[in-house]
Amino acid sequence: xxxxxxxxxxxxxxxxxVKNLTxxxxxxxxxxxxxxxxxxxxxxxxxxxxxxxxxxxTMKEIGLDEEIRKRNYRLIxxxxxxxxxxxxxxxxxxxxxxxxxxxxxxxxxxxxxFEIDGAANRISSIIFGAGExxxxxxMNKVCPSLEEAEARAQNIAGPLNAIRLKxxxxxxLNGNCSECISPDCICAVKAVIRLSMVPERIKVxxxxxxxxx
Ligand code: SF4
Numbered sequence: 001x002x003x004x005x006x007x008x009x010x011x012x013x014x015x016x017x018v019k020n021l022t023x024x025x026x027x028x029x030x031x032x033x034x035x036x037x038x039x040x041x042x043x044x045x046x047x048x049x050x051x052x053x054x055x056x057x058t059m060k061e062i063g064l065d066e067e068i069r070k071r072n073y074r075l076i077x078x079x080x081x082x083x084x085x086x087x088x089x090x091x092x093x094x095x096x097x098x099x100x101x102x103x104x105x106x107x108x109x110x111x112x113x114f115e116i117d118g119a120a121n122r123i124s125s126i127i128f129g130a131g132e133x134x135x136x137x138x139m140n141k142v143c144p145s146l147e148e149a150e151a152r153a154q155n156i157a158g159p160l161n162a163i164r165l166k167x168x169x170x171x172x173l174n175g176n177c178s179e180c181i182s183p184d185c186i187c188a189v190k191a192v193i194r195l196s197m198v199p200e201r202i203k204v205x206x207x208x209x210x211x212x213x
Contacts, residue, residue: 052094054122100130138211
């Protein structure tokens with residue numbers, strides 16, 4: 001089947017972004033489909049290891065959420081927590097997982113990854129805690145500059161996630177970010193990951209499809 005114009009565009013952007021991420025010492029690959037993305041992620045994670053993840057819609061969309069449950073991994077899953085206290089304990093344990101899976105809220109074409117987070121457990125695992133990090137991102141997350149990546153994270157990913165998570169924030173009511181300081185804010189921490197200081201500790205799987213929020 002002939003590729004759509006958007007797929008052709010994603011292929012072109014993907015090749016450039018892999019080059020830019022690699023220069024920043026990320027392990028970066030571009031795949032065209034969800035299925036390939038799932039296989040690539042599984043290929044990075046040794047069975048028998050501990051695995052945790054941030055609340056990632058992309059992970060579910062590519063079927064990775066389901067697949068890791070069938071394989072021989074020790075899963076650190078905060079959804080299993082009975083209450084807030086236990087969830088916090090599990091989030092702390094996730095900081096030392098062998099592998100942490102997440103998506104990106106946005107990525108600049110220059111190779112800077114932009115993340116927003118409420119409790120900052122996801123960002124903490126990505127930037128320092130976990131042994132290795134696997135970031136899976138649809139090419140719809142790629143922006144022409146860091147400024148536009150921040151704008152995407154804040155004005156698109158933020159409100160959509162706040163609505164999805166039923167947060168009591170202004171953006172969940174009107175669809176726009178007002179840089180709130182609400183107790184339910186999901187953007188308490190913003191992080192730009194410019195480099196993988198430990199070479200290839202952070203792996204980025206770019207997918208030539210629209211995924212996540
Ligand atoms: S309104 Fe608050 S929670 Fe919503 S995107 Fe803006 S800072 Fe984040």
